[in-house]
Amino acid sequence: SQLWLIVPAAGQGRRMGAALPKQYLDIAGRPVLAHTLARLHAAFPDAALRLCLDADDAHFSPEWVPFADWERVPGGRERADSVTNALAALEGVAADDDLVLVHDVARPCVALDDLRRLRAVLETSPGGGLLAAPVADTMKRADADGHVVHTVSREGLWHAMTPQGATYRVLCRAFAHARDTRVALTDEASALEALGLAPRLVPGRRDNLKITHPEDLSLATRLLSEAAWDAPL
Ligand code: CTP
């Protein structure tokens, strides 16, 4: 069956504070967006892509898209609105049982091995799933002034990364349910959870960072410039 990739790339990158949205910042001669799409294509050469872009995007170039089957979809106000638009664009195109993976354009350092393992797990996971890593640091709950209120046990705490996904039917049902019940969505897994499903956490590499702040860009640049940085650990 067909694998569909949805890449939300309609954000403004406010926390990065750069002149360009962060997906267009340069890493080793190519924009972040080109790196992310190249990695997805290397893992899933036969997948079809739906790329969410802001209607006013003046920086995008189709030369960065390596997929044969791809379309541009208008971004929405929030990330979840962008993904909703992409799911709507697949209506009548995707089959119910087709797998859909959603991957942030801001995560160019996703390892090919993790992408392939996630796909394999999702083939048999009715509640969908996501790449994730167990929390390593001690966690503190703080008050508004930045004083510790208490220590939160990290037992059972994970960092949720992307890709995240499920079959087309399950993901559409989850997003429709979230819309009807006005649940705020930060990721696909939260939509699946709101439907009562238990998405599967697939342990992935911790260096699948989401470029958010300036120091993340230099970290990603160092990783992607290093030969074989994503060789299996
Ligand atoms: N995104 C999107 N549509 C939006 C908002 C975000 O497609 N309306 C995408 C971003 O392009 C990014 C991903 O969702 O790939 C994760 O969002 P985030 O890291 O928050 O990116 P930005 O919203 O661009 O950054 P910021 O929140 O700092 O402005």
Ligand code: MG
């Ligand atoms: Mg954002």
